[in-house]
Amino acid sequence: MTKPRIALVVGIICISIFPVLVRLSLTPGLISAFYRMAIASAIILPYVLITKQLKIPSTKMLLLASLCGVVFGLDVGVWNIAIQESTATQATLLTNLSPVWVGIGAFLFLKDKPRRNFWIGTIIAIIGMVTLVGFQFFINLDFDIAFFFAILSGMLYAVYMLTSKFVLEETDVLTFMTISVVSSAIALGIISFAMGEPFSGFSSMGWLVLVIQGLVCQLLAWLLISFATKHMRATRVSVSLLGQAILASILAWVFLDETITLQMVIGGIILLFGIRITFYTKQISLFRMPKKAKY
Numbered sequence: 001m002t003k004p005r006i007a008l009v010v011g012i013i014c015i016s017i018f019p020v021l022v023r024l025s026l027t028p029g030l031i032s033a034f035y036r037m038a039i040a041s042a043i044i045l046p047y048v049l050i051t052k053q054l055k056i057p058s059t060k061m062l063l064l065a066s067l068c069g070v071v072f073g074l075d076v077g078v079w080n081i082a083i084q085e086s087t088a089t090q091a092t093l094l095t096n097l098s099p100v101w102v103g104i105g106a107f108l109f110l111k112d113k114p115r116r117n118f119w120i121g122t123i124i125a126i127i128g129m130v131t132l133v134g135f136q137f138f139i140n141l142d143f144d145i146a147f148f149f150a151i152l153s154g155m156l157y158a159v160y161m162l163t164s165k166f167v168l169e170e171t172d173v174l175t176f177m178t179i180s181v182v183s184s185a186i187a188l189g190i191i192s193f194a195m196g197e198p199f200s201g202f203s204s205m206g207w208l209v210l211v212i213q214g215l216v217c218q219l220l221a222w223l224l225i226s227f228a229t230k231h232m233r234a235t236r237v238s239v240s241l242l243g244q245a246i247l248a249s250i251l252a253w254v255f256l257d258e259t260i261t262l263q264m265v266i267g268g269i270i271l272l273f274g275i276r277i278t279f280y281t282k283q284i285s286l287f288r289m290p291k292k293a294k295y
Contacts, residue, residue: 008228014221020251021213026206030188031197032213033076037185039214040222041178048178057171064167065176068160069183075156076184077191078149117277125274131267161229168230177223 022032048054056062168176192199202210 004228004231007224008232011221011224011228014216014224016251018213018217021209021217024205024209026209027202028197030077030195031192031199032210033073034185034188034192034197035210036076036213036218037073037181037188039211040219041182041185043215043219044174044178045182048174053172053174054178055172055175057167057175061167061171062179064163065171065179066183068164068167068176069180069185070187071156071160071163072180073184073187073191075153075160077188078156079153121274121277123274124270124277128267128270128274131263131270164226165229168226173223173226173230177219177226181218181222 022029027035057065164176164180
């Protein structure tokens, strides 16, 4: 289990770069998501074809892998709309409720049911996330279209995690990633075209950022995360991905001069503690008394 965990950590580091790149505002958010998928597709598709590593799965798995890509693309699109209509803080927090939806979905549909330590760890991790974001955020919480879009984004992400876990049990990572990312690029391309997003006219730095997003934040990151998902519980992976909020805050502090407060540090520690609990191998019971020793 060491390699999947290392892959997950490196994957989380890679996707943590994404918010910093987006905050540079060199390209529109939705078209940025499209090029993230399109550039990744332009690399992985020729590679698997030339090396003959693309193994076409059964019709059922092919459709489910394609569905994963479409759902992931919709997740990114809906999340971007939520940010545009409200704030990144509100959208990020509500989207990060996805581990709850993953846990519920896993309980209902997967054989590998979430354990007690997952629910305890998830609650603690969300408390840490709320502390990291700031309690004052809830004073300005608006129950508008952006609120529901952010909730929808978390649900879509949960569907992606659960479906990808199911598909990866019968499909290799490269094949799944190829089908998924190409489907996602097509879906986002159609949405971007329908919304009148510009596909060109960016600065040299803007194109460089798009390439980094496609190669690092999508291709490398999600190959590693998909590998981790194949060999680990989907519930553990979903909660672990909350750790990107901490890394994103640190990167924003280093590169964008954003402030890190004591409250954010405390929230980050609580969040990491919650993630650690989900990796605890034994069942956690808050009420069970130790058995008496037999003599």
